[in-house]
Amino acid sequence: MSDVLDLRLDDLVAADADSRQAQEAFWPQDLTVLAEHHSGPGRARSYVVAYDRSITWGVPGEPQIAAIKVARDLEQATFTLEMAYHATVPFAQNWLIAHGCPTQPITVLNRDVMQPADDLTMRVERQIRDSGTRYEVLGSWTSDFAPCEVWTLARDADSDQAPVRLFLKEGDFDTHSYTVREGAFPDEERARRWLDERSEPLPQPPEYRGEAAGQRARAALIRSAGASALPQSGLDARQTPSIARGQRPGSGRAL
Structure with missing residues (x-):
């Protein structure tokens, strides 16, 4: 795996206006590859999860993880390019899987990234990655300085009791690791109030209590x-x- 993003678009032209606009929206030198998979004849399709360093200097809180899909038509010398930004890697992986990427290859991450601190973190991330269309993202926030924290607020289509879920990622630079925890709320208002106040522990999803x-x-x-x-x-x-x-x-x- 290379850290440098190369979409191999030389000598190819965008097949449509959306692909042209997506190509012009970022600079490849700003993107660090976290995971990638290439498939098809002549490796015609590429799926990439990348960290966009330029976002740090833009609007505060914006998502920094790019999910990129490229399909090349080598006979026509054209390409289509689709991109979506997410707050965390599992949501980016979920997007790529929904757009045709095999699950296993895109889970192999660059070894230099922070590592999960515990089994629960890996479980929650796998749950997000493999969730299909279960989660509708309502909002997110990214802070890569102290505190190193990322959260994604989502509506869970599988839950009637506490349908609004908060996925809270907290990084530790000293240990080069992070945790992800899932909280459950009856509505978005109460979830955002918790984020503002932090006066009580993150409420666990009802299914956690059932599992316990x-x-x-x-x-x-x-x-x-x-x-x-x-x-x-x-x-x-x-x-x-x-x-x-x-x-x-x-x-x-x-x-």
Whole structure:
């Protein structure tokens, strides 16, 4: 993967006015490639996720991640170019997947970018990337200085109880990592009020609470099954407590 964006448009002309306008809207030297995939005969199609450095010096809060799709007709010597800006990489990847890019190749990111800090971050990002048309973006904000924070506000078509979702990304320059958390609100007004006030923890989506209850129930069943599997003599033996401390049936790991 090259950090330098090269759309390979030399000797090609735009096939339509929209492609010409998209080409004139950015300077390739301002874009750093984060992920890319090329396919088709003669690598005729390109899908790129790129960071646009020039946005930093423009309107505060504007999204800085560009999703780019190029289709080249080598016989006609023409190309079509489509672009969309997003606040975070998973939303850009989602856009490219919706426009024909295979999922797996576009998830391989430049190794120099910040890395996810935990499993929950990776889970939420995968949820966004693979969501299809589930989320309608209502707004976003990007701050690449202290605090390093990006948020996207979206309407979740799969949720009736708390349909407005806030995806909050917080970066840590010291560890070169970031977290992404999902919050759920009944309406956009209350979500924006939370962003302004930050007076309480980010409210979790209802499905998180359901998953937590399910996990507790499964753990209880495992513990119950483990206890019932012990012979009665073992329950009465003096050595049983020390075995439980070392083994912890149902915990899923040795202590």
